[in-house]
Amino acid sequence: MALTGIDIFKQLPKTNCGDCGVPTCLAFAMKIAAGQAELAGCPHLSEDAASALSEASAPPIRAVTIGVGEDAVKVGGELVLYRHEKTFFNPCVFAAVIDDGMDAATIDGLLKQTNESRFVRVEQDLKAGLVGVKSLSGDTAKFTALIEKVKAATTQPMVLMCGDPAAIEAGLKAAGETSPLIYAATADNYEAMAALALEHKAPLAVCGTGDLDALVELVKKIMAAGVKDIVLDPGTRNPKDTLERLVYIRRAALNKKVKELGFPTIVFPNEETEDKMMEAVYAGLYVGKYGSVIMLSDLNAARALPLYVLRQNIYTDPQRPMQVKPGIYPIGNPTADSPVLITSNFSLTYFIVSGEVEGSRVPAWLCVMDTEGLSVMTSWAAGKFVPEKIVPFIKGVGIEEKVKHRKLVIPGYLATMSGELEDELEGWNVEVGPREAADIPPFLKSWAS
Amino acid sequence: MEVKETYNGKIREATIGLGDTAVTVGGETSLPLYMFEGTAPNKPVIALEVYDTKPEDWPEAAVAPYADVLDDPVKWALKCQDEYKADMICLNLASTNPSTGDRTGADIAPIVKAVSDAIKIPLIVYGTANADKDAEVMPKAAEACQGKRALIGPVEEENYKTVAAAALGFDHLAAPHSPIDVNIAKQLNILITQLGLAPERVIIDPTTGALGYGLEYCYSVMERLRLAAMTQNDSMTQMPMINQIGREVWKAKEVKTPEADEPAWGDAETRGVLWEALTATALIMAGSNILVMRHPKAVELTRQFVAALTG
Numbered sequence A: 001m002a003l004t005g006i007d008i009f010k011q012l013p014k015t016n017c018g019d020c021g022v023p024t025c026l027a028f029a030m031k032i033a034a035g036q037a038e039l040a041g042c043p044h045l046s047e048d049a050a051s052a053l054s055e056a057s058a059p060p061i062r063a064v065t066i067g068v069g070e071d072a073v074k075v076g077g078e079l080v081l082y083r084h085e086k087t088f089f090n091p092c093v094f095a096a097v098i099d100d101g102m103d104a105a106t107i108d109g110l111l112k113q114t115n116e117s118r119f120v121r122v123e124q125d126l127k128a129g130l131v132g133v134k135s136l137s138g139d140t141a142k143f144t145a146l147i148e149k150v151k152a153a154t155t156q157p158m159v160l161m162c163g164d165p166a167a168i169e170a171g172l173k174a175a176g177e178t179s180p181l182i183y184a185a186t187a188d189n190y191e192a193m194a195a196l197a198l199e200h201k202a203p204l205a206v207c208g209t210g211d212l213d214a215l216v217e218l219v220k221k222i223m224a225a226g227v228k229d230i231v232l233d234p235g236t237r238n239p240k241d242t243l244e245r246l247v248y249i250r251r252a253a254l255n256k257k258v259k260e261l262g263f264p265t266i267v268f269p270n271e272e273t274e275d276k277m278m279e280a281v282y283a284g285l286y287v288g289k290y291g292s293v294i295m296l297s298d299l300n301a302a303r304a305l306p307l308y309v310l311r312q313n314i315y316t317d318p319q320r321p322m323q324v325k326p327g328i329y330p331i332g333n334p335t336a337d338s339p340v341l342i343t344s345n346f347s348l349t350y351f352i353v354s355g356e357v358e359g360s361r362v363p364a365w366l367c368v369m370d371t372e373g374l375s376v377m378t379s380w381a382a383g384k385f386v387p388e389k390i391v392p393f394i395k396g397v398g399i400e401e402k403v404k405h406r407k408l409v410i411p412g413y414l415a416t417m418s419g420e421l422e423d424e425l426e427g428w429n430v431e432v433g434p435r436e437a438a439d440i441p442p443f444l445k446s447w448a449s
Numbered sequence B: 001m002e003v004k005e006t007y008n009g010k011i012r013e014a015t016i017g018l019g020d021t022a023v024t025v026g027g028e029t030s031l032p033l034y035m036f037e038g039t040a041p042n043k044p045v046i047a048l049e050v051y052d053t054k055p056e057d058w059p060e061a062a063v064a065p066y067a068d069v070l071d072d073p074v075k076w077a078l079k080c081q082d083e084y085k086a087d088m089i090c091l092n093l094a095s096t097n098p099s100t101g102d103r104t105g106a107d108i109a110p111i112v113k114a115v116s117d118a119i120k121i122p123l124i125v126y127g128t129a130n131a132d133k134d135a136e137v138m139p140k141a142a143e144a145c146q147g148k149r150a151l152i153g154p155v156e157e158e159n160y161k162t163v164a165a166a167a168l169g170f171d172h173l174a175a176p177h178s179p180i181d182v183n184i185a186k187q188l189n190i191l192i193t194q195l196g197l198a199p200e201r202v203i204i205d206p207t208t209g210a211l212g213y214g215l216e217y218c219y220s221v222m223e224r225l226r227l228a229a230m231t232q233n234d235s236m237t238q239m240p241m242i243n244q245i246g247r248e249v250w251k252a253k254e255v256k257t258p259e260a261d262e263p264a265w266g267d268a269e270t271r272g273v274l275w276e277a278l279t280a281t282a283l284i285m286a287g288s289n290i291l292v293m294r295h296p297k298a299v300e301l302t303r304q305f306v307a308a309l310t311g
């Protein structure tokens, strides 16, 4: 894991020549340790030292990029077992699997879902991330035709799925230089698959048999062949066994520094059940417990949306609530007669509330108070969304210059403080709004009339 | 591959109800669902929600399974028991909320008694988390189901002396409720066990946030409580946990919005059911033992998940 400045310093030439841009080797070492400089910055580093350092400073789980350009996705790179210890960094990705045995309508449907399965929530763009393209027929021409079709239809990076290196080779050519994930190397085909991965600069999935020791041996050979970007399939196809393997893989990489298991994973809830609802539930298991690439049978919106939101939750940085800038947010060209509402600056709260105000089509002023990123009730309970704080905020934020009336709508959950607030907020009437933001539109419509 | 952990802690077992239909939860000797390095003699169980008055703000998909019983808590509870095979019933005394019904303990005691007498499976009775009001209501509720060894909650820091004492006095269990905070959870457990309630009579309510509405905080605090229980053998974190899932999930916008209003979100029932099932299964992964749920289809998915992972 992360090396200290001293560990790094020990390997440097200690000549303090300054060619790296800082005056001393020690200062340079400290910069590297802080992530502000790269080893390559020292031109005098011996080869041995360079390889020792880059190996020792490599993250315990490699971050692997699939695809190229704007839609490339990065998975892995995780540093902890439990999100509260730091955070989970690179959100897992989902992929619907399209195979060459499907009829044209099914294929078109899945491609349409792959492109349209996008939701914006709390300002984040939620989408699947990848698309699986699988050869069922064993017919190389059919496989490459499908790959060409997918490539033309979507910019999402592909997972090329076939056990036959010849078909994968044709597939990689059809895919162009798009760095798709190759699925998969096995004990039988790994030499050819590793060569293809190197030649086409594509990451390579390695499929085990459920036995992790055997998987380590196989990965060792593939690493020896020079492949660096690897994704691990433990090879199990039921959630109980898969969970066990994923936990072991993550622990082995983080706690035991088993290099061969220090890679992102690929899992197949679509092959673990026939029932699409259960498939989604198992996918949810892997969102929390160490799945990186999660294969699905489709991206039906009613199942994809909850899964994407679960991923958003699990991969949120627990040490830093997402927040928006406090201030006045005009929504829909409000005037001096438009309603004034107040809310907290927790991103989730802000986006839910502003979305509903916008949806109401009633122009309004939304005053967002600095509650240090806490939700309405949490900040109220923490003493940050209380009359003593609201009064100076409303008096100072400039809303009194923007509207002629003096009516402030507060969240319904804070009804208990309305009397106190009205007493302290001179010149203003306090109106209790609905509790749930979803009820804001009818409320604003009747307010305006 | 030698990466198995050994744990020095264990979750206590707690039994709700009496006789044949009593339900025991807890007892696990590893992190949740880590069957490969411990045992879990009792699986997570599901309580179905029943309300003391007809709910007015439920979306269509949640109303449908109960449309014929929503205004009769006894029939409702029996339907959950007989048709949907609930492990327990959670009777929510929503009408005692001062800002909605404001009914008194005396008003709801007959309902509690009627439901508890009608069902065979164990009972959970929940107030509205308004500390003052619960202090008045919950002792009456506890008295009304005396002799059933029910689970009484939520017990708050501000009212544990009355609510936990009522659970103790009428021979029930108690669910101390802490706002997503390990230290408050422990502190409250210390306080109520000092009152004389055995630790085996305590079920932690760590506060539930629905998927998309604070789930991640809840997930992490539960994970931390479980890690403390297992690796630090911290006695005051070794109680089973309960989550109020139905109530939180079915008010979420993504669950309530009909497909007609948001065609891009897909079928509303599927979405709602999965929202609830994913909230439930994520919280099982974090250590939940009792899941209070609403939609029978979400219950079914959660059961299958538990069976697949612990069977």
Ligand code: B12
Binding pocket: A321, A341, A342, A343, A344, A346, A348, A349, A352, A353, A373, A374, A375, A376, A377, A378, A379, A380, A381, A382, A409, A410, A411, A412, A413, A433, A434, A435, A436, A437, A438, A440, B129, B178, B179, B180, B181, B184, B207, B208, B209, B210, B213, B214, B217, B218, B248
């Ligand atoms: C996640 C959470 C936390 C997280 C914080 C997350 C965050 N960034 O805010 C953490 C773990 C840090 C936390 C801490 C605490 N929490 Co807390 N927390 C929750 C939880 C589970 C969800 C909150 C949430 O994110 N809701 C989602 C957002 C979107 O809701 P919202 O902001 O209220 O907005 C909705 C409505 O209010 C409305 N709305 C919003 N603005 C407006 C404006 C207008 C005009 C209108 C009309 C409507 C409207 O629209 C939104 C959607 O409908 C709730 C319980 C629950 N299930 O709700 C408890 C809860 C809010 N917490 C509570 C408490 C007590 C605390 C603590 C004080 C505990 C403690 N003693 O340490 C601390 C305080 C923090 C601190 N010390 O700084 C209590 C509050 C009790 C009360 N009623 O006073 C709650 C209700 C739990 C409980 N029942 O005990 N908490």
Ligand code: SF4
Binding pocket: A012, A013, A014, A015, A016, A017, A018, A019, A020, A021, A022, A023, A024, A025, A026, A028, A041, A042, A043, A044, A045
């Ligand atoms: S360039 Fe290398 S040798 Fe020179 S000061 Fe920097 S770290 Fe030291």
